[in-house]
Amino acid sequence: MRLHRNLVFSVIDGLNLIFNEGEYADKVVQKLLKRDARWGSRDRKFVAETTYDIVRWKRLYAEIADINENYSRENLWRIFAVWATLRGIELPDWSQLEGTPTRRIKGRFDEFSKIRKIKESIPDWLDELCVAELGEKVWSKEINALNKQAEVILRTNTLRTTKEKLQALLATFDNETEFVKGHPVALRLKERANIFRNDAFKNGLFEVQDANSQLVSEFLDVKPGMKVVDACAGAGGKSLHLAALMENKGNLISLDIYEAKLRELKRRARRNGAHNIETRVIDSTKVIKKLYDMADRVLIDAPCSGLGVLRRNPDAKWKIQPGFLDKVRKTQQDILQRYSKMVKPGGKLVYATCSILPSENQEQVKKFLETNEDFTFVEDKKLLASTSGFDGFYMALLERK
Numbered sequence: 001m002r003l004h005r006n007l008v009f010s011v012i013d014g015l016n017l018i019f020n021e022g023e024y025a026d027k028v029v030q031k032l033l034k035r036d037a038r039w040g041s042r043d044r045k046f047v048a049e050t051t052y053d054i055v056r057w058k059r060l061y062a063e064i065a066d067i068n069e070n071y072s073r074e075n076l077w078r079i080f081a082v083w084a085t086l087r088g089i090e091l092p093d094w095s096q097l098e099g100t101p102t103r104r105i106k107g108r109f110d111e112f113s114k115i116r117k118i119k120e121s122i123p124d125w126l127d128e129l130c131v132a133e134l135g136e137k138v139w140s141k142e143i144n145a146l147n148k149q150a151e152v153i154l155r156t157n158t159l160r161t162t163k164e165k166l167q168a169l170l171a172t173f174d175n176e177t178e179f180v181k182g183h184p185v186a187l188r189l190k191e192r193a194n195i196f197r198n199d200a201f202k203n204g205l206f207e208v209q210d211a212n213s214q215l216v217s218e219f220l221d222v223k224p225g226m227k228v229v230d231a232c233a234g235a236g237g238k239s240l241h242l243a244a245l246m247e248n249k250g251n252l253i254s255l256d257i258y259e260a261k262l263r264e265l266k267r268r269a270r271r272n273g274a275h276n277i278e279t280r281v282i283d284s285t286k287v288i289k290k291l292y293d294m295a296d297r298v299l300i301d302a303p304c305s306g307l308g309v310l311r312r313n314p315d316a317k318w319k320i321q322p323g324f325l326d327k328v329r330k331t332q333q334d335i336l337q338r339y340s341k342m343v344k345p346g347g348k349l350v351y352a353t354c355s356i357l358p359s360e361n362q363e364q365v366k367k368f369l370e371t372n373e374d375f376t377f378v379e380d381k382k383l384l385a386s387t388s389g390f391d392g393f394y395m396a397l398l399e400r401k
């Protein structure tokens with residue numbers, strides 16, 4: 001592989017925004033990809049994947065390059081040199097890469113490969129916490145799986161098409177896909193491609209959604225005609241799926257505390273042809289109280305650490321702080337206690353997170369059930385990336401008596 005100067009400079013600019021300006025990796029990559037209309041798909045792939053790779057392996061590369069918390073441009077170049085060296089890429093004679101200690105880099109890589117928190121690039125405190133919660137054996141396998149690049153999984157929008165028809169249509173655009181066992185409407189893209197440019201996407205025939213994430217809406221057991229509340233709907237990944245499962249019949253109320261996210265949800269709903277969604281911003285406790293005892297089904301896709309989706313958002317490793325975890329656990333319990341009241345007697349509730357930590361998952365449900373005798377536990381799923389091959393998720397189904 002030959003390194004191209006303008007692509008590498010773009011990666012360095014991106015890393016500067018992520019490491020020094022606190023910007024989110026996905027947003028930065030989106031911005032970088034708009035930089036030069038002449039870039040072909042290989043160039044775009046290089047910029048996106050190199051940026052994500054270095055974010056994912058930030059600690060490992062920084063330790064190899066002997067850099068501590070200072071991510072000056074000079075140090076970002078040293079980190080880049082580690083990335084390139086470990087991939088066996090021949091370094092060009094650019095001044096920024098002069099004097100790269102190639103042999104020392106390889107030696108330090110071997111040395112650090114024996115220390116999990118460095119090898120897997122994870123902060124000390126987070127490594128310790130995950131060992132305490134999951135045990136050494138499970139965590140070692142899990143962090144290894146979470147450091148891999150996620151595949152692209154599509155969810156067929158059954159309001160518009162079937163999985164079979166979608167597969168045939170995508171093949172005409174040279175996007176080969178395969179079915180995913182245990183995930184009724186999922187298609188796996190065999191080769192990574194910019195699928196958003198595709199007319200099938202623009203016409204709302206599919207959404208990009210991890211296969212385990214697709215299990216959450218199914219787990220809620222909705223039926224056409226029901227009154228359903230998606231209490232933490234965000235930009236609507238699960239709401240769109242719920243609307244499809246309800247066949248556009250009945251009433252789906254999508255709530256969130258952020259209006260901007262719900263605006264995006266509405267835009268996506270139009271593209272998907274989902275007509276039974278009503279959005280409401282939670283701007284006071286009244287919004288929830290008005291719905292007490294009203295819903296056949298409530299989904300609480302709670303805010304969480306996001307530790308199950310590190311494959312997609314590797315920068316979460318560096319953004320999550322111990323204080324945030326304490327805060328988010330309190331929010332989760334508070335939301336469960338208050339929003340569960342929207343479920344009507346005989347109705348069902350799903351509590352879900354994209355975290356793998358028991359303290360955000362089964363322990364929250366257990367605590368909730370201790371003080372809410374009118375709810376019974378039906379079943380739960382604890383999905384790990386290491387055993388499922390998809391994102392880490394938790395979901396619990398509860399029923400109100």
Ligand SMILES: C[S@@+](CC[C@H](N)C(=O)[O-])C[C@H]1O[C@@H](n2cnc3c(N)ncnc32)[C@H](O)[C@@H]1O
Binds near residue numbers: 233239256
């Ligand atoms: C895991 S995300 C939801 C993802 C979304 N359900 C999807 O499938 O695309 C959690 C959401 O909860 C929202 N949130 C945070 N605090 C909340 C609260 N107190 N009540 C309702 N929603 C809240 C966040 O804005 C965020 O959109």
